[in-house]
Amino acid sequence: MESIEKQLIEALHQKKLPQTCKALLESDDQLPLAADRELVEQVLSTCENIGAFCTEQKQSVLSKLADAGGAVALGENDRPISYSLFHTFAIDLNWEDLDLLIPILKAENYLFWNPVEGGGWEAYKRMYDAMEVIKTDDSTTRLIIRWAEDRKRGKLGRLLLPGSLDLQWLQLPKPLWPLYYLARPIRIVLDRFGAKKPPILGPYLGTPISLISPILELVGATSDDKLVDIGCGDGRIVIEAADQIGCEAVGVEINDQLIEIAHAEVRRRGLQDKVNIVHSDASEALTSDASIVFIFLPVATLRSLIPQLKQQLKKGTKIITHEQARPDFGEGNQPDASKLVLADGALTVAHIWHV
Ligand SMILES: C[S@@+](CC[C@H](N)C(=O)[O-])C[C@H]1O[C@@H](n2cnc3c(N)ncnc32)[C@H](O)[C@@H]1O
Numbered sequence: 141m142e143s144i145e146k147q148l149i150e151a152l153h154q155k156k157l158p159q160t161c162k163a164l165l166e167s168d169d170q171l172p173l174a175a176d177r178e179l180v181e182q183v184l185s186t187c188e189n190i191g192a193f194c195t196e197q198k199q200s201v202l203s204k205l206a207d208a209g210g211a212v213a214l215g216e217n218d219r220p221i222s223y224s225l226f227h228t229f230a231i232d233l234n235w236e237d238l239d240l241l242i243p244i245l246k247a248e249n250y251l252f253w254n255p256v257e258g259g260g261w262e263a264y265k266r267m268y269d270a271m272e273v274i275k276t277d278d279s280t281t282r283l284i285i286r287w288a289e290d291r292k293r294g295k296l297g298r299l300l301l302p303g304s305l306d307l308q309w310l311q312l313p314k315p316l317w318p319l320y321y322l323a324r325p326i327r328i329v330l331d332r333f334g335a336k337k338p339p340i341l342g343p344y345l346g347t348p349i350s351l352i353s354p355i356l357e358l359v360g361a362t363s364d365d366k367l368v369d370i371g372c373g374d375g376r377i378v379i380e381a382a383d384q385i386g387c388e389a390v391g392v393e394i395n396d397q398l399i400e401i402a403h404a405e406v407r408r409r410g411l412q413d414k415v416n417i418v419h420s421d422a423s424e425a426l427t428s429d430a431s432i433v434f435i436f437l438p439v440a441t442l443r444s445l446i447p448q449l450k451q452q453l454k455k456g457t458k459i460i461t462h463e464q465a466r467p468d469f470g471e472g473n474q475p476d477a478s479k480l481v482l483a484d485g486a487l488t489v490a491h492i493w494h495v
Pocket of ligand 1: 338339340370372377422437
């Protein structure tokens with residue numbers, strides 16, 4: 141029979157983790173070992189904690205919206221989230237309330253992938269039916285806001301539809317929002333023939349702080365290691381590694397704002413001797429003397445990055461990533477180990493390759 145850990149990872153990939161935990165706990169013969177029962181109980185309690193966190197966040201946003209005069213629509217909004225695997229929740233809004241919500245979200249430090257003022261925002265509201273905003277503190281919370289029925293578009297419709305890059309590229313006044321349909325092909329042509337920019341390999345999502353210590357333990361990090369985080373975001377992995385374990389750590393990042401946040405935290409903790417945050421594209425990351433390479437990027441990126449790293453890195457280096465969804469790392473690219481990583485209010489699966 142498969143180990144309990146493997147069953148739990150499979151259940152996580154199928155997004156059926158709470159149900160599987162409950163079924164295991166209710167059965168008489170599936171958990172003969174106390175350690176397994178304890179693990180399943182811990183996982184269920186983590187899902188419950190994440191659900192409670194999401195419910196609280198949702199209620200907080202909705203009550204602030206009601207205070208601002210919003211007529212909060214029913215539907216998803218009233219549903220408490222009993223168990224969740226992800227720090228993600230959705231709210232349904234009336235179109236008219238969208239503008240009331242933006243200052244509330246700004247005050248709560250949510251980040252937007254698209255413009256939320258001027259013609260860009262006007263275009264987004266009219267062209268799309270939902271948007272995702274994120275807030276990163278100890279973990280990254282995703283909020284999905286829906287204000288219209290799912291608009292079905294054909295292939296051509298999707299191709300012509302301005303995306304967040306187009307809406308950010310040009311700042312148009314509100315009444316001119318339809319001109320973004322013209323701006324899109326122009327932006328694409330200019331991008332194609334303009335100076336090459338480093339590719340954005342993935343959006344910013346912070347690894348939950350509570351998972352960092354168990355991940356470092358899992359990969360066996362010691363003070364003799366040199367850890368490189370490719371796409372280090374606000375530097376949380378390299379900073380915790382240097383602070384908790386005392387190893388040398390290098391973070392590579394292209395986003396200026398995140399680099400500034402990382403530098404400030406390095407200075408605040410007095411870790412300048414141990415931590416180096418480098419402004420560079422991932423492809424130029426100096427990993428040749430790394431003993432541990434940490435990466436938290438989309439699986440589609442990892443599919444090409446992992447084989448490249450395996451060729452570049454010195455023998456004995458460990459590569460570690462984590463991901464909740466079922467990853468497809470590609471043929472011949474399977475990790476040497478995949479382990480469930482659990483903390484109080486977060487869980488993930490870590491994948492390790494030994495070069
Ligand atoms: C999912 S975040 C991971 C942040 C951090 N490693 C963590 O686990 O908390 C991915 C990061 O990669 C950065 N990134 C994306 N493309 C990059 C590139 N070409 N070179 C360097 N960093 C990049 C993003 O700005 C983002 O901060």
